[in-house]
Amino acid sequence: MTGEVAVALDVGGTGMKCALVDTDGVVRHAERHPTDTGRGPDAVVETILTVAEGLAGKARADGLTPIALGIVVPGVVDEARGVAVWSANVGFRDVPLRDLASARLGLPTALGHDVRAGGLAEARLGAGRATGHVLFVAIGTGIAAAHVVAGSAATGAHGAAGELGHILIRPDGPVCGCGRSGCLEALASASAVARRYAELTTAVTDAEPAAGVTTAPDGGSAAGPGPGRTMVTAAQVAARAAAGEEVATRVWREAVEALADGLATAQALFDVATIVLGGGLAQAGAGLFDPLRAALRDRLTFHREPQLVPAVLGDEAGCLGAALLALDQLETP
Amino acid sequence: MTGEVAVALDVGGTGMKCALVDTDGVVRHAERHPTDTGRGPDAVVETILTVAEGLAGKARADGLTPIALGIVVPGVVDEARGVAVWSANVGFRDVPLRDLASARLGLPTALGHDVRAGGLAEARLGAGRATGHVLFVAIGTGIAAAHVVAGSAATGAHGAAGELGHILIRPDGPVCGCGRSGCLEALASASAVARRYAELTTAVTDAEPAAGVTTAPDGGSAAGPGPGRTMVTAAQVAARAAAGEEVATRVWREAVEALADGLATAQALFDVATIVLGGGLAQAGAGLFDPLRAALRDRLTFHREPQLVPAVLGDEAGCLGAALLALDQLETP
Secondary structure: OOOEEEEEEEEOOOEEEEEEEEOOOOEEEEEEEEOOHHHOHHHHHHHHHHHHHHHHHHHHHOOOEEEEEEEEEOOEEEOOOOEEEEEOOOOEEEEOHHHHHHHHHOOOEEEEEHHHHHHHHHHHHOOOOOOOEEEEEEEOOOEEEEEEEOOEEOOOOOOOOOOHHHOEOOOOOOEOOOOOEOEOHHHHOHHHHHHHHHHHHHOOOOOOOOOOOOOOOOOOOOOOOOOOOOOOOHHHHHHHHHOOOHHHHHHHHHHHHHHHHHHHHHHHHHOOOEEEEEOHHHHHOHHHHHHHHHHHHHHOOOOOOOEEEEOOOHHHHHHHHHHHHHHHHHHOO | OOOEEEEEEEEOOOEEEEEEEEOOOOEEEEEEEEOOHHHOHHHHHHHHHHHHHHHHHHHHHOOOEEEEEEEEEOOEEEOOOOEEEEEOOOOEEEEOHHHHHHHHHOOOEEEEEHHHHHHHHHHHHOOOOOOOEEEEEEEOOOEEEEEEEOOEEOOOOOOOOOOHHHOEOOOOOOEOOOOOEOEOHHHHOHHHHHHHHHHHHHOOOOOOOOOOOOOOOOOOOOOOOOOOOOOOOHHHHHHHHHOOOHHHHHHHHHHHHHHHHHHHHHHHHHOOOEEEEEOHHHHHOHHHHHHHHHHHHHHOOOOOOOEEEEOOOHHHHHHHHHHHHHHHHHHOO
């Protein structure tokens, strides 16, 4: 073990997860800060740079040597140019964050995408370790994926690869935040499950149209209960389904089937060895994994069945992935 | 230009396209042979080896030096192990073709997948040249794709990546040869278009159930007209649609819409710069590309629109790709 560390920041719409991570992938120090996006993008950038400087200083004070900086953000991220193209959650639009940060800190800096970085960490340090082809799927208020082959996450030509939440699953399905109908995210995200359950349990007494989803492609969501509704969370729907409640059972089954359709499509295109499920919904455990494995098996014909496993790094995955991106760039000339 | 050439064979269910290709990608000699699969897999393997030997001999007789051998076959191909895992069209099941060929010819040998090799050739020598992220989609009796990034085609963990024909598009759609319902291939392949047109034009006088598609995942198809039907080809349907015939217009529009749904899903996951369409259906020209571009644009929300272009290498693409695989392996230690 050396004293060299990467400074790593995972910037989300609500908070920033920050760490000093050594070259063995061990977290030597961690801290969290609010993002406070209401102040506007310039102020958020300034906070990111100040927090990163503070972490580098903390490293030196602890006798460690910061050798690289990694920052990950949601949305569309052009990793090659180091630009946060569009992060609705954080309020970024074409922010050249990599160059701003490397100028401020004087460290080689990598900018990445939060879900792709999380997938990278799960594939190299977490649940996908030791398998060369991994699909990481984060299911929370939105759904997004990262395809990791040989320890590298696919970015796409414009930094927008892996949008599993926005593939068509039900042509006659509910409207998605992206504007189309029947996207996977509108059927199987945690917010979709909660919304569908609310619709079905209040339909008799509440004739109002369902609250629109305003999920951004980067996973932000403003779906809420309509007037007079009490929102039941997706986790609660899962628990009620497990307890045999009829409406919850139906809502959960429909979400699992939509998710299985989405994963079957991904497997047909990517042919991975392991699918790692992360995000809030994946915490439903056997209540999700058992029926989902069965439904996925039903849908695979000539394809090999991938392992379907829960993520193990929790909400630190993105930050660990930021550290991996920071260290990786040192190896590329 | 050197005198060094790759010996390249693209083995299909009907014929083999063979060539000597130099290190600049120029075809120095080409020949074709029947595959004659009815003789069984052992005889087909023997023919492949004999033809390859003949090509190497031809090269030497012409003053050229064969330095590598590339063979591509349809189906599921494990490129890392050099095994034709399953090629229904050719009758192969777990044939270690790479080692058999390198033992016979004494040349470093690469075994690849026909569509992935075709995609590789289109991406590096053809319609996708100069763009780093390409999706090649072959639409004939079946539908398959190859995702090529930085000049390398994704194989997947088990040699089965790129099965765009077998993603779910219409949950209530027709049964596909793979056993599921509503696959893209059952809706938008050349055989699907021909079958649908036959169904609609003979429905009044023919009460028999539609002939089942028996398309294998490698694109083979045995769909034919039912009793008393005259099969109109997909190209003829396209021509009749262009001439304004009502049923043909409807069939063509439905196929284009299904194809646009499939390409939109692929773009959400891969985020490519260029989609190259090849295979028989792509020869419909503007009659396909104009409505397909419009339908794809309708479906993309926050994603960048890829270029949608026709393949340019024709049926030589697979053979050229076999040559590229043969030459590429010489550069990898």
